[in-house]
Amino acid sequence: MLENGYVLTGIHNGRKYVVEKKIGNGGVADVYLVHDDKNLKYALKISEDLISITREYKMLTSLKNCDFAPRVFELDDALLYNKMYHYIVLEYIDGYSLDRLIKSGIDLESASYIFVEILDILLRLKRLGIFYTDLKPSNVMIDEVKKRIVLIDYGSTSAKDDTVKEFTPEFDRASWKVGLRKADSGYLSFEAGMLFVCLVMGKTFRHDYHTIGEVLKQSKSKLGKFYIVIIKALNGTYDINKLYVNFKNGCFSEKASMYLNYMLFIVGMIFVILMILAV
Amino acid sequence: MEILIKQIIVVTDGKSNVGGNPADAAFLAFRKGIRVSSIGIVDDGNLSIKEIKDIASSGGGVYDIIYSDDFIRSLSAVTQKSAEKTLYDTLDAELMKLIGKSIEGLHPVLRSQIVEYIDRLLDISDIRCAILLDLSGSMARKLKKAVNGIIDLLSTMKVRKGKSQFCLIGFPDGNDAYAKIICPFTSKINDIEIGIKNLKAGGNTPTYHAIKLATSLFETEAESIRGIG
Ligand SMILES: Nc1ncnc2c1ncn2[C@@H]1O[C@H](COP(=O)(O)OP(=O)(O)O)[C@@H](O)[C@H]1O
Ligand SMILES: [Mg+2]
Numbered sequence: 001m002l003e004n005g006y007v008l009t010g011i012h013n014g015r016k017y018v019v020e021k022k023i024g025n026g027g028v029a030d031v032y033l034v035h036d037d038k039n040l041k042y043a044l045k046i047s048e049d050l051i052s053i054t055r056e057y058k059m060l061t062s063l064k065n066c067d068f069a070p071r072v073f074e075l076d077d078a079l080l081y082n083k084m085y086h087y088i089v090l091e092y093i094d095g096y097s098l099d100r101l102i103k104s105g106i107d108l109e110s111a112s113y114i115f116v117e118i119l120d121i122l123l124r125l126k127r128l129g130i131f132y133t134d135l136k137p138s139n140v141m142i143d144e145v146k147k148r149i150v151l152i153d154y155g156s157t158s159a160k161d162d163t164v165k166e167f168t169p170e171f172d173r174a175s176w177k178v179g180l181r182k183a184d185s186g187y188l189s190f191e192a193g194m195l196f197v198c199l200v201m202g203k204t205f206r207h208d209y210h211t212i213g214e215v216l217k218q219s220k221s222k223l224g225k226f227y228i229v230i231i232k233a234l235n236g237t238y239d240i241n242k243l244y245v246n247f248k249n250g251c252f253s254e255k256a257s258m259y260l261n262y263m264l265f266i267v268g269m270i271f272v273i274l275m276i277l278a279v
Numbered sequence: 280m281e282i283l284i285k286q287i288i289v290v291t292d293g294k295s296n297v298g299g300n301p302a303d304a305a306f307l308a309f310r311k312g313i314r315v316s317s318i319g320i321v322d323d324g325n326l327s328i329k330e331i332k333d334i335a336s337s338g339g340g341v342y343d344i345i346y347s348d349d350f351i352r353s354l355s356a357v358t359q360k361s362a363e364k365t366l367y368d369t370l371d372a373e374l375m376k377l378i379g380k381s382i383e384g385l386h387p388v389l390r391s392q393i394v395e396y397i398d399r400l401l402d403i404s405d406i407r408c409a410i411l412l413d414l415s416g417s418m419a420r421k422l423k424k425a426v427n428g429i430i431d432l433l434s435t436m437k438v439r440k441g442k443s444q445f446c447l448i449g450f451p452d453g454n455d456a457y458a459k460i461i462c463p464f465t466s467k468i469n470d471i472e473i474g475i476k477n478l479k480a481g482g483n484t485p486t487y488h489a490i491k492l493a494t495s496l497f498e499t500e501a502e503s504i505r506g507i508g
Binding site for chain 2: 012027050054055057075076077084086161162163165166167168175180181182206208
C-alpha cells in the first residue's frame with residue numbers, strides 16, 4: 001500500500017515518517033519499517049480498522065514498562081488515497097520471528113529454553129489480567145540486538161473468561177475440539193503446548209487433518225522428556241502455572257509424580273493380593 | 280445501553296444466477312437496521328469477488344474471501360467485526376447527538392475509552408444472526424466444512440454474556456422455492472445441529488431471494504416481540 005520512500009504525516013500530531021520497506025502484514029494491518037527526521041527506526045502498523053488499532057494502542061500503553069512488548073510511541077491518523085487510516089508507531093524489533101526458527105530447525109534443549117521464556121511472558125501478562133490468546137510463531141519475535149523474546153501483536157488479547165476474538169485455528173483449543181474459545185488458563189496452556197510441538201517438529205499441524213492423538217503420537221519421540229507434560233497441555237484444561245513450573249524444572253516433577261503413581265499402584269496391588277491370600 | 284445486534288452473513292462459492300442483484304437486497308436489509316456481511320469461498324475459481332464485495336458494501340457489513348479450509352476462523356471473525364461495526368455506528372450517532380462530533384473527529388487517544396466501551400458491549404449485547412448458506416451444486420464438497428464452521432460459531436457465541444440467536448437459511452431450496460428456512464431463530468445449538476444434519480447441495484444460486492427471506496424473518500420477529508410488549 002505505501003511505497004518505499006513515501007513520507008507519511010500524522011493528522012493530529014503532525015509527525016512525519018519515511019517508509020523504508022514493508023516488513024509484515026497480518027489479518028487487519030500492514031507493518032512498515034520507517035524512520036523519523038532524526039533517522040530513528042520504528043515499526044509502523046497501519047490499518048483502516050479504527051477499533052483494532054486503538055485497542056492495540058491502549059493495550060501497549062498499559063505495558064509500557066514491560067520489556068517483552070514493543071514500546072508504543074504514538075497513535076495517529078493519516079489520509080491515504082482519500083481514505084482514513086489509523087496507525088501506531090512501535091519500537092522496531094531488529095530480529096526475526098519464530099517462523100524462521102521453525103523452518104531452520106532447533107534442538108529440544110534450545111526449544112525448551114525459549115519456551116520457558118514465552119511461558120513466563122504469558123504468565124506475567126495473565127497476572128495483569130491480560131490473556132494473550134493469539135500465540136503463534138509469527139507473533140513471537142527474537143530481538144537479536146537486545147537478546148530477548150518479544151510478543152508482538154496486542155490487537156486481540158482478551159480479559160479473563162472473555163470470548164477469544166481473533167485466533168489461528170492451528171493453535172486454537174476450540175478448533176481442535178478440546179474446549180471452548182474462552183480466555184482461561186487452559187486455553188493458554190493449549191496454545192503454548194501446540195507452539196512447543198511446532199518448534200520441536202519444525203512444522204504446524206492442522207486440526208482438519210489430524211487429531212490431538214495423532215499429533216502426540218507423531219511427536220512423541222522428538223518431545224522426549226517433555227512428552228507427558230505436553231499431553232497435559234494439549235488436553236485443554238491444564239493450568240499454565242504448572243506447565244511453566246514443569247518446563248522450568250525440566251519436567252522433573254511430572255516424572256516424579258508419574259513414578260509415584262506407579263509405586264502407589266503397585267503397592268496397592270500387592271496389598272490386594274495379600275488380602276486375597278489371607279482370606 | 281441496550282443494543283440488539285442484527286446481522287446476516289451470506290456464505291457462497293459462486294455468483295448468484297437467479298433473481299435480482301443481491302447487493303440491492305443487502306441495501307434494503309441495511310436500511311432496516313440489519314447488517315449484511317459476506318464470505319466468498321474461492322476454491323473452484325468461479326466466485327464473483329465483486330458480488331461479495333458489493334453485498335458487504337451495500338449491506339454495511341464486512342467481507343472475507345477465503346479458501347474453505349479457513350471457514351471456521353473467517354465466520355467467527357466476520358460475525359465479530361460486523362457486530363463491532365453495529366456498536367461503533369450506534370455510539371457514533373450518540374456522540375454526534377451529544378457533542379456534535381463523530382468518533383473519527385475525536386483525538387485518537389480519546390477514542391480508547393470508546394473502544395473499551397465497545398468491547399464491553401460486545402460481550403453483553405444480544406445478537407441475532409441469520410446465516411445464509413449457498414447450497415448450489417458446487418458447494419457439495421465444501422458443505423461439511425461449512426457445517427463445522429457454523430457449529431463452531433455457535434459454541435463460541437455461548438461464551439458471551441449476551442444472548443445469541445441464530446437462524447439458518449439455505450438457498451436454493453430443492454423443491455423449486457428460492458430459499459428455505461433450515462432452522463428459524465433459536466438459541467439452542469441442538470436445533471441448528473439437527474437442521475444441518477441432512478443438508479444436500481444442488482441447483483441454482485438465488486442469493487437475492489435468500490437475503491430477502493432473511494430480512495423478512497427479522498421483521499416477523501420484531502412484530503412478535505412488539506406484540507408481547
Ligand atoms: N515492532 C515490530 N518490529 C519488527 N517487526 C514487526 C513489529 N511488529 C510487527 N512486525 C512484523 O509484522 C508482522 C505482522 O505484525 P502483527 O503485529 O502480527 O500484525 P497483525 O495484527 O496484522 O497480525 C509480524 O509478523 C512481524 O514480522
Ligand atoms: Mg500477527
